[in-house]
Amino acid sequence: MGRRPTVNSNLPAGMRARRRGEVTYYYYDTGGKPRKEIALGTDYPMAVKKWAELEIDAKPVHLALVTLKYAADRYLLSRLFKEKAARTQRDYEAQLVFIMKFFNDPPAPLSGIKPHSIQQYMEWRGQSAPVRANRERALISTIWNFARSSGITDLPNPCAGVKGFTEEGRDVYIEDSVFEAVWKEADVALRDALDLAYLTGQRPADVLKMKEPDIREGVLWINQGKTKKKLRMGISGQLVDVIKRIMERKQTFKVRSLALVCNESGQQLGREALRYRFDAARVAAIKANPRLKDAIEAYQFRDLRAKAGTDKADSGDMVQAQKQLGHSTIKMTEHYVRARAGEKVEPTK
Secondary structure (H helix, E strand, O other): OOOOOOOOEEEEEEEEEEEOOOOOEEEEEEOOOOOEEEEOOOOOHHHHHHHHHHHHHOOHHHHOOOEEHHHHHHHOOOOHOOOOOOOHHHHHHHHHHHHHHHEOOOEHHHHHOHHHHHHHHHHHHHHOOOHHHHHHHHHHHHHHHHHHOOOOOOEEEEEEEOOOOOOOOOOOOOOOHHHHHHHHHHHHHHHHHHEEEEEEEEEEHHHHHHHHHHHHOOEEEEOOOOOEEEEEEOOOHHHHHHHHHHHHHHHHOOOOOEEOOOOOOEEEHHHHHHHHHHHHHHHHHHHHHHHHEEEEEEEOOOHHHHHHHHHHHHHHOOOHHHHEEEEEEEHHHHHHHHHHHHOOOOOOO
């Protein structure tokens, strides 16, 4: 511990005074050896002001207070986050739980997070969930970019250059026999959801959002939640029968939701309820069809979107498959279809 000054004790730490005749000169002591001092002038108030500016630049204590947790909390309150789809918001909040386990115990300042820190996180998280690790790295990058644009930090994004884990796209195609096996074991509400998902080719969340007012002038109006893509699907073919069946069932309820997919009480079927019913139907389908066990276990509700696109493309109309799925390019649809069922070819002769 240094000696307590016996003169000029009113000066802030690191500020020195040198008296030359009738004039006092002030200096900022940068510390270290050999000692280096920066002249602050002879006007005491102005010298203190310059001292404060140099002190802040030399020892930016406030940077230690700006942690990744602080930046993440600011992001969750931002317009950018609130404009995300509800499902995306839930995913981000779930991902932050793991991110904070690593970067907030103890709290990590943004100034201390470097590319090697992100790499360490990827290795730690990738041991149990490599795909999740990729998503969480992307979220850290998003929060960091938000922090830079909001003036929270001007540090470079530490995620740049950090490679993620290789991912393999889902390639499950649901054969008709598997679809029928699960459909037969499904309750009425789940059957409505299965039929709507397959015939419209829409994502599970968009299927559950379909409502009676969306049916106008022989058209089902669809607003995809993920991409904001708008579709008008003509009600024809088997979709006519499915919607008629749904409306007839809904007429039996005294009070009912406007949603097309309703439970036994006439209320809109929720995401968790859909998952529970679908899992139960798969279990029952496996018992009734043991030879299809592996295929049924691999079957997920979201696979019906790919089945719809594949079946539509196999009928010879890739363009209609693209429009039905809401893809921006035909190449995207071709890749989506071929990844699931493979390229359809003819024999040599």
